[in-house]
Amino acid sequence: GAGVSQSPRYKVAKRGQDVALRCDPISGHVSLFWYQQALGQGPEFLTYFQNEAQLDKSGLPSDRFFAERPEGSVSTLKIQRTQQEDSAVYLCASSLFRGQSDGEQYFGPGTRLTVT
Amino acid sequence: GNSVTQMEGPVTLSEEAFLTINCTYTATGYPSLFWYVQYPGEGLQLLLKATKADDKGSNKGFEATYRKETTSFHLEKGSVQVSDSAVYFCALSGIGNYKLTFGKGTLLTVNP
Numbered sequence: 693g694a695g696v697s698q699s700p701r702y703k704v705a706k707r708g709q710d711v712a713l714r715c716d717p718i719s720g721h722v723s724l725f726w727y728q729q730a731l732g733q734g735p736e737f738l739t740y741f742q743n744e745a746q747l748d749k750s751g752l753p754s755d756r757f758f759a760e761r762p763e764g765s766v767s768t769l770k771i772q773r774t775q776q777e778d779s780a781v782y783l784c785a786s787s788l789f790r791g792q793s794d795g796e797q798y799f800g801p802g803t804r805l806t807v808t
Numbered sequence: 809g810n811s812v813t814q815m816e817g818p819v820t821l822s823e824e825a826f827l828t829i830n831c832t833y834t835a836t837g838y839p840s841l842f843w844y845v846q847y848p849g850e851g852l853q854l855l856l857k858a859t860k861a862d863d864k865g866s867n868k869g870f871e872a873t874y875r876k877e878t879t880s881f882h883l884e885k886g887s888v889q890v891s892d893s894a895v896y897f898c899a900l901s902g903i904g905n906y907k908l909t910f911g912k913g914t915l916l917t918v919n920p
Contacts, residue, residue, distance in 0.1 A: 696851070
């Protein structure tokens with residue numbers, strides 16, 4: 693079956709522009725996660741959804757970052773007034789179950805955002 | 809807070825060599841431990857996991873043992889193949905905590 697898909701795969705934005713990154717999780721997966729991966733680093737947690745509810749947004753670096761999952765399926769990560777430090781790969785992951793600490797997360801290919 | 813420290817790369821081996829990638833962690837209690845792998849051009853994939861002390865996770869010839877006494881989860885493979893060339897990430901999630909905390913990743917290149 694289809695895995696997690698993300699679009700666009702690459703995005704170049706001028707500083708100050710708004711961007712929207714899309715994630716299509718595996719059908720039926722309850723949990724959805726966003727991570728940010730800077731060059732040469734491991735992914736870092738941004739936010740977590742259980743169905744349509746955003747239960748944890750503690751990793752969002754500033755109020756310019758906003759995520760939603762209105763129907764409990766597709767999710768969008770929006771970054772307003774992009775800054776150069778926002779340049780990174782944004783990873784989406786989904787998981788079948790609700791917030792299990794040992795549950796497998798299935799990752800998408802990521803969106804590489806470059807802010808110029 | 810939780811943290812993961814893994815061996816810095818890059819690591820370059822010849823085919824059939826023995827592989828070890830070290831991983832140590834800091835966490836309260838008994839976290840779940842994972843190794844994820846990222847092949848060129850692909851997304852992160854779970855390679856193996858262990859959820860309690862002394863558990864051994866294994867998959868595709870790779871193994872890692874959850875060592876509580878040394879807070880370690882080292883990845884090993886007895887005989888690597890060219891197709892094992894990838895970036896390997898050690899990760900943990902705390903008790904009742906779904907967030908994954910990752911190490912920085914180790915790039916492995918296997919030459920024929």
